[in-house]
Amino acid sequence: MTGLDLAAPQMQRIERDGDVVAARQIGRHLAAEIGFSRPEQALIATAISELARNIVSYAERGMISFAAVDAERRQGLRITAEDRGPGIADIHAAMTDGFSTGNSLGLGLPGTQRIMDEFDIRSAPGEGVTVTVVKWKSR
Amino acid sequence: MDDIIASSGGRHGPPGGQIADQLRWFDITETDRRQAEALAVTADELAEQIIEDFYAHLLSFDDARRHFRSDEQIARVKKGQLKYFRELVTAALDEDYVRNRRQIGQIHERSGVTPTLYVGAYAYYLHRLGHRVMDRMQDDPGRALALLLSLIKIAHFDMAQALETYVEAREATIEQREREMSELPTPVLQLRDGLLLIPVVGTLDSYRARSLTVKLLEGIRDHRARAVVLDITGVAAVDSAVANHLIQTMTAARLMGASSVLTGLSAEVAQALVKIGVTGEALRTAGDLQHGIEMAERMLEI
Ligand SMILES: Nc1ncnc2c1ncn2[C@@H]1O[C@H](COP(=O)(O)OP(=O)(O)O)[C@@H](O)[C@H]1O
Ligand SMILES: [Mg+2]
Numbered sequence: 001m002t003g004l005d006l007a008a009p010q011m012q013r014i015e016r017d018g019d020v021v022a023a024r025q026i027g028r029h030l031a032a033e034i035g036f037s038r039p040e041q042a043l044i045a046t047a048i049s050e051l052a053r054n055i056v057s058y059a060e061r062g063m064i065s066f067a068a069v070d071a072e073r074r075q076g077l078r079i080t081a082e083d084r085g086p087g088i089a090d091i092h093a094a095m096t097d098g099f100s101t102g103n104s105l106g107l108g109l110p111g112t113q114r115i116m117d118e119f120d121i122r123s124a125p126g127e128g129v130t131v132t133v134v135k136w137k138s139r
Numbered sequence: 140m141d142d143i144i145a146s147s148g149g150r151h152g153p154p155g156g157q158i159a160d161q162l163r164w165f166d167i168t169e170t171d172r173r174q175a176e177a178l179a180v181t182a183d184e185l186a187e188q189i190i191e192d193f194y195a196h197l198l199s200f201d202d203a204r205r206h207f208r209s210d211e212q213i214a215r216v217k218k219g220q221l222k223y224f225r226e227l228v229t230a231a232l233d234e235d236y237v238r239n240r241r242q243i244g245q246i247h248e249r250s251g252v253t254p255t256l257y258v259g260a261y262a263y264y265l266h267r268l269g270h271r272v273m274d275r276m277q278d279d280p281g282r283a284l285a286l287l288l289s290l291i292k293i294a295h296f297d298m299a300q301a302l303e304t305y306v307e308a309r310e311a312t313i314e315q316r317e318r319e320m321s322e323l324p325t326p327v328l329q330l331r332d333g334l335l336l337i338p339v340v341g342t343l344d345s346y347r348a349r350s351l352t353v354k355l356l357e358g359i360r361d362h363r364a365r366a367v368v369l370d371i372t373g374v375a376a377v378d379s380a381v382a383n384h385l386i387q388t389m390t391a392a393r394l395m396g397a398s399s400v401l402t403g404l405s406a407e408v409a410q411a412l413v414k415i416g417v418t419g420e421a422l423r424t425a426g427d428l429q430h431g432i433e434m435a436e437r438m439l440e441i
Pocket of ligand 1: 095
């Protein structure tokens with residue numbers, strides 16, 4: 001792509017329900033291109049859904065970006081969900097099954113960690129949340 | 140001019156029209172193209188410095204900075220921009236060119252680069268270049284101005300291409316959203332006295348999940364149902380929010396006196412639910428539709 005390219009193509013702005021669906025579709029598509037199996041694609045789509053929905057629910061708006069990654073002959077998909085919302089005061093609590101300030105199941109973050117191979121969450125109150133996850137293709 | 144404006148809303152008006160019409164609308168002539176091209180060497184020489192300045196400017200804004208993840212990305216984008224500005228003064232303003240420019244608008248719309256950011260970036264470039272060209276051509280300011288005015292025309296034409304797509308992409312997004320919401324109505328089928336079947340197809344986002352709850356509860360009331368089979372064979376992806384909606388829907392059904400069974404979970408959906416930690420206890424499920432209906436019939440007998 002040439003152009004006044006202010007953004008990497010594999011980014012999805014997240015502001016509402018429809019964006020969650022769009023992010024899921026982009027992720028699924030990329031996962032298929034990388035060669036993930038269908039069940040793996042579904043798991044990845046679920047993880048994207050969780051991260052995107054958290055942005056809509058708790059931070060109003062944010063961004064999800066996707067990148068194919070390569071390491072030691074392994075291929076994978078890296079997903080970064082980023083917002084500048086209120087942030088998470090107690091990350092340990094947020095990562096606990098069943099903890100929710102939104103009156104929902106409280107399984108999104110811990111579930112995403114179980115689905116993905118790598119999981120990194122960074123946040124400070126008032127500074128938003130950045131979650132970076134990687135799924136490696138099984139060999 | 141009045142005529143042109145009056146006709147611009149029509150289907151064949153300049154904004155979305157043929158390239159030749161658009162060029163006429165922007166009053167871009169052969170002379171303009173030649174004059175812009177005369178800036179090619181200068182623009183080439185200056186581009187790198189201007190782009191460096193531009194990024195320093197850009198990165199001093201939080202909103203803009205969040206679009207850049209790494210130094211490599213910035214380097215890549217800078218390189219793309221060199222090419223872009225080179226093309227601006229030399230490119231044939233043809234269909235390939237327009238197609239390329241329109242793709243950029245689409246990418247920007249999707250990733251949330253606002254028209255303000257885009258137009259502002261442009262203005263910055265033109266302004267910087269303008270000053271330097273005037274400096275270099277001090278002995279002939281009249282010609283410098285003429286060249287720059289031609290470039291500005293072409294730049295506006297170029298900008299219009301991307302902005303046009305912003306609007307189109309926006310509209311397409313809205314349209315798609317409306318379609319998703321209205322299509323695939325959730326039918327409520329009465330299998331026999333007191334027994335309902337609700338097949339769910341497509342994406343179960345929050346909106347549809349809410350309307351599913353309403354449909355189910357209305358169905359129970361209208362048909363005096365005591366058992367409901369909720370079949371999600373047609374649902375490709377779930378997450379904890381969808382699971383939560385299903386649990387709440389089934390709980391609400393119970394409060395209205397109807398038991399419910401969930402059927403049609405694909406292996407993929409089931410695996411995803413297990414991974415995120417939704418337990419079988421939270422949702423009463425049956426292996427397939429047939430079993431689900433049998434289970435519901437037994438519930439009727441109780
Ligand atoms: N992007 C975010 N910004 C602020 N708070 C968040 C964000 N994502 C998650 N949280 C907090 O972490 C909690 C747990 O999130 P999650 O595991 O997805 O469960 P749930 O969304 O069901 O509450 C949320 O209730 C919320 O308090
Ligand atoms: Mg969540």
